[in-house]
Amino acid sequence: MEILLVEDGLLxxxxxxxxxxxxxxxxxxxxxxxxxxxTQFLGREGVFARAPQPDLLLLDLTLPDGDGISILQAMQEQxxxxxxxxxxxxLSASDDEATRERxxxxxxxxxxxxxxxxxxxxxxxxxxxxxMKFSDPEAVVV
Numbered sequence: 001m002e003i004l005l006v007e008d009g010l011l012x013x014x015x016x017x018x019x020x021x022x023x024x025x026x027x028x029x030x031x032x033x034x035x036x037x038x039t040q041f042l043g044r045e046g047v048f049a050r051a052p053q054p055d056l057l058l059l060d061l062t063l064p065d066g067d068g069i070s071i072l073q074a075m076q077e078q079x080x081x082x083x084x085x086x087x088x089x090x091l092s093a094s095d096d097e098a099t100r101e102r103x104x105x106x107x108x109x110x111x112x113x114x115x116x117x118x119x120x121x122x123x124x125x126x127x128x129x130x131x132m133k134f135s136d137p138e139a140v141v142v
Contacts, residue, residue, distance in 0.1 A: 002027070002052045002053065003056045003058060004032065004058070005030070005031045005058045006032050006035075006057070006058065006059045006068065006071065007031065007060045008060060008064055009060070012091070012115070013031055013033075015115070015118070016058060016116060019118045019125075020125065024126075025126060030054075033063075034063055035063045035064075035065050035066030035067065035068075035070060036065055038063075038071045039070075042074065042075050043078055053086070055086070055087075056086070056087055056088075056089065057087070058089050059071060059090055060090075060091050060092060061103075062092070062093070068092070069102065072088065072106045072107070072108070075088075085107075088107070088109055089108070089112060090110070091112050091114055092114060095111075095114075110124050
């Protein structure tokens with residue numbers, strides 16, 4: 001699984017990377033720390049011209065040069081004609097209902113508040129193949 005992690009906080013990135021290692025999910029992860037890097041990666045521009053298409057996007061909403069919503073919009077425009085849509089999980093310290101609704105309106109697959117609850121995060125990553133529609137333990141269909 002190709003995973004793109006867009007996270008400017010090194011501690012949060014480290015926690016996420018550690019959780020992915022513990023998940024048992026075979027993956028290759030690319031970390032970018034700004035909105036412009038993420039947009040270039042997704043558009044395969046500049047130094048990211050040979051970047052793989054991610055199977056999963058882990059996206060922080062608050063970045064030093066923009067926000068996750070603008071990255072989502074750019075990605076949706078790039079994938080408008082594509083048959084495959086990249087699933088998106090938001091990782092954000094802003095865990096209010098308005099933020100969740102804004103993300104849901106943009107087609108986000110899941111939302112995890114920070115600091116990341118490792119068990120919930122692992123459940124979402126492991127359920128990726130089941131379209132990651134649910135991350136709450138009561139809602140996950142086994």
